[in-house]
Amino acid sequence: MAKWGEGDARWQVADMGEGGRNVNNWHWTEKDALPWCRERLTEMLGSxxxxxxxxxxxxxxxxxxxxxxxxxxxxxxxxxxxxxxSVVLGWEGSVADGTSVTGEVRLPYISEENHDEDPEMQVATSSEGPAAQQLKAAILGSGKKVVHGAVAVFVKELRAGGPMRSGAAQPKAAPAKSVDAAVGQAAQGAAAAAPAAAAANGAAAGQQAEKEAAAAAAKKEAAAASSGHSIELKERFFAGAAELFECFTVPPRMMAYTQSPAEAEPQPGGKFSLYGGSVQGVFREVAPNQRILMDWRFSNWEDGSFSRVELRFEEPDRGNTLVTLKQTGIPDADRFGHHDVVGTVEAGWRQQVFDRIRRLTIHAQACRPAAPAAGRGAAARRPAAAAPRDVRARASQGDVEDAIASNPLFNSQFMGVLRDSLARQGSESLMRNAQAQGPRTSATEEVLTTALAQSKQTLQQLVVWREQIDRQIAAQQKQVDRMEFALNKSRGDAAYLRALKEMMHGDM
Structure with a gap:
């Protein structure tokens, strides 16, 4: 029997510390990675x-x-x-004239559920103005690639182990007190090689993540370039072509119906924006009161993705203008993967542009004083049946104008349109119509016939709007269903992880 302190070291039990109690990470271990996430994101995006x-x-x-x-x-x-x-970055910048602006870049949701997607990115400014909008557009342009590339590398490293792969998180085995020198040297060599291997793995993972991010960006750009949806709309307004043309080229008029910041430089190469930059683009051709050709996009489309918009203004009668819109090259989806872009664009033109312009022009017409029309037909109705034909024509026109002016159903805009129509027709046209059609209908009946036609047109428009609203409701319901599915899946995954953790702790 060996004496105390003597004997073969191979048969002595050594204290190997934590490394001896969890060999090769067999048992469940858990580490809070939030401090590492904050430190790693600061290294990659802090400056x-x-x-x-x-x-x-x-x-x-x-x-x-x-x-x-x-x-x-x-x-x-x-x-x-x-x-x-949820990550928030601070930023500061300045434009050519020296104006400085500060703000935040917000990444509200980075999760394992969307590890293979670019996270949503929001840019906020501390002030409003052209300088803030210019810097914001620059960040959402080239800066987005910087942020998304860094986040892709960060997610790749975190999913590969994060702090557990950094070398500091792994439990280090205490040196054996009675093991021979060869075993000690081998352990020291393995411990020294671990950080280098982890660094090599991290670098390889970063390069792979960058390649995957570049491939995904190229795929999205190719998909956006290959798609090309189009729409065509025609809208009639009781307003002049010049007035409607200004609604797309004069910033005060644009802000009047959008109730939000708007900018416009109506010349080839000039830029424009509506709704605080949500809609933006470049003028390509500008023919005053006749035609506008521009490159047009929503701010949530992929960078560099534009559609082509052509607006034509035709005014066959004074104060009666037909606006024709043709838009081509609409992408299939926005940068967040939503595939209802065409419906959103069409609904936006109808509800946020044309309907608002129509209300603006109607309000402007109603605020103008109406020309006095009463009494003009009274004197014309006095001559006998043997009066000359031109006198009878003027009497017929006066009857209609008196009926318009005295009827409370019609506003000043409607009165002006009908009065102009009567003036264009002339007395001879009125007499020919009366002789061809037999007994002339009353002035009130003529006015009501015109009003009925307008009401039918309005009803058709309302039916179209109802169909668009139904489509929007269906699309939103699909989005709600997807979010509920994702939420339920997340809850199920969390419950599974808790149960697995409890089971592993029970094995220990």
């Missing part, structure tokens, strides 16, 4: 250039917040990452 190639100085000022939860689990050396983060 990044958010508008490369734009000529503007826009730079991130750090990660203002990284909220949510991020946990990395390891069982039998298999990594399971669960995370749901």
């Amino acid at each position: 990044a250039d958010l508008a490369p190639g734009s000529g503007l100085g826009v730079r991130a000022t750090g990660v203002k917040s990284c909220a949510g939860e991020a946990v990395v689990n390891n069982r039998k050396n298999k990594i399971i990452a669960a995370y749901e983060l």
